[in-house]
Amino acid sequence: MSQAIIIIGSGMAGYAVAREFRKLNSETPLLMITQDDGSAYSKPMLSTGFTKNKDAEALVMSNAVQMSEQLNMSIRTQTSVQSIDTEKQTILVDNETIEYSKLVLATGASPFKLKFVKPESDRIFSINDLDDYRAFRTASQGKKHVAIVGTGLIGCEYANDLLNGEYEVSLIGLSQHVLDTMLPPEASECVTKSLSDAGANFYFERSVVDIQETVDGVIVELDNGEKISADIAISAIGLAPNTKLASESGIETNKGITCDRSLETSAKNVYTLGDCAEVDGMVMLYVLPMMACARALASTLNDEPKLVSYGVMPVAVKTPACPVVVLPASNENGTWDIESDGFNTTALFKSDQGELLGFALTGDATKQKQVLAKQVQAIHPE
Ligand SMILES: Cc1cc2nc3c(=O)[nH]c(=O)nc-3n(C[C@H](O)[C@H](O)[C@H](O)COP(=O)(O)OP(=O)(O)OC[C@H]3O[C@@H](n4cnc5c(N)ncnc54)[C@H](O)[C@@H]3O)c2cc1C
Incomplete structure (x- = not known):
């Protein structure tokens, strides 16, 4: 039997590449190893659980046994890969050495942690996987008030979902606006107003200096001395690609595990995709780039090398109180042309020559997504 292709990670990236590979090749053994x-x-459904009335169990589409059957792939669960020997083409797992013909690193990203939060806390959550979500849903039962640290995409999505679940929500952020790294202020204000109208309390331009756990809740202390009492808290202050396994095994990393458009890392026959990867200088923690990588990598793993091509990839923010679609510009040299009525915003980012480089849409203006996306050049034009 030929050596297996090993995939580390069972997130959307790991399963996507396995699925795409099996469309091309039903024979070559596949082994997935996952923590x-x-x-x-x-994963995007985690921030719609209350709105769609789905708890962690209801979000599971298939378990590991079913996936193993569907994809004719061995899956080892609750197992960490300890190290990779890129010369011998082996990995170390539970003191067992396993050879690979090709290795795929799909190890995802991990949330930044607030330094004063105890790892075992059952009141303060970073929700980035199903286990986190399960624990959060259990803790949120019978509770009323959730404090959310972070006013970026993840913080705003969880806030809107919790409001839909009839929770009181308080959001704390360093910036002046929500989604400040994604949207121009006029568009941010629409989202802030809509979430406020739906009941959210905002604490802008504030940092959290401590969160104390009390007998029946948390007290979030801000840098101006203000204290917010809540039942539980969510920390949504960003994610960093998981690069440790790669870097400790001598594979080049930067913000993510670095690779060019072939998706091969600095180690021969070791590839990467998904939240852990820095592809052609870009870390993109979204599904569309990951799917493009999965399709290209499946072909490469099947000995038909293919470069990934990123098209035009708008990002939707799941804040139904005020829907948002953003297409970040790949070139920062341009100016915004903005029309907003306080709910609907069309913000177009254009070059000096009038070429559309990116856009931000809120409210009903999000319906223009397709039309506008067609006017923007792909990141990697074919
Ligand atoms: C709340 C939320 C909402 C989102 N909404 C959207 C959206 O609307 N649109 C969008 O495009 N994107 C969205 N995203 C982002 C998107 O979900 C992610 O980009 C994508 O799911 C990442 O998948 P992944 O497989 O790369 O990583 P992960 O899901 O993090 O999977 C990593 C896997 O690697 C395993 N692993 C790590 N290290 C090891 C090791 N040493 N040994 C073995 N296994 C290991 C882990 O166990 C896990 O199985 C959202 C994310 C969140 C959190």
Whole structure:
């Protein structure tokens, strides 16, 4: 039997590449190794659980046994890969050495942690996988008030979902606006107003200096001395690609595990995709780039090398109180042309020559997504 292609990670990236590979090749053995229980689920749905009335179990599409059957792939769950020997083409798992013909690193990203939060806390959550979500849903039962640290995409999505679940929500952020790294202020204000109208309390331009856990809740202390009492808290202050396994094994990393458009890392026959990867200088923690990588990599793993091509990839923010679609510009040299009525915003980012480089849409203006996306050049024009 030929050596297996090994995939590390059972997130959307790991399963996407396995699925795409099996469309091309039903024979070559595949082995997936994952730290978690191997459930296949759509991570973006984590921030719609209350709105769609789905708890962690309801979000599972297939368990590891079902995925193993569907993809004719061995899956080892609750197992960490300890190290990679890129010369011998082996990995170390539970003191066992396993050879690979090709290795795929799909190790995802991990949330930044607030330094004063105890790892075992059952009141303060960073929700980036199904286990986190399960624990959060259990803790949120019968509670009323959730404090959310972070006013970026993840913080705003969880806020809107919790408001839909009839929780009181307080959001604390360093910036003046929500989604400040993604949107021009006029568009941010629409989202802030809509979430406020839906009941959210905002604490802008504030940092959290401490969160104390009390007998029945948390007290979030801000840098101006203000204290917010809540039942539980979510920390949503950003994610960093998981690069440790790669870097400790001598594979080049920067912000993510670095690779060019072939998706091969600095080590021969070791590839990467998904949240852990820095592809052609870009770390993109979204599904569309990951799917493009999965398709290209499947072909490469099947000995038909293919470069990934990123098209035009707008990002939707799941804040139904005020829907948002953003297409970040790949070139920062331009100016915004903005029309907003306080809910609907069309913000177009154009070059001096009038070429559309990116856009930000809120409210009903999000319906223009397709039309506008067609006017923007792909990141990697074919
Ligand atoms: C709340 C939320 C909402 C989102 N909404 C959207 C959206 O609307 N649109 C969008 O495009 N994107 C969205 N995203 C981002 C998107 O979900 C992610 O980009 C994508 O799911 C990342 O998948 P991944 O497989 O790369 O990483 P992960 O899901 O993090 O998977 C990593 C896997 O690697 C395993 N692993 C790590 N290290 C090891 C090791 N040493 N040994 C073995 N296994 C290991 C882990 O156990 C895990 O199985 C959202 C993210 C969140 C958190």
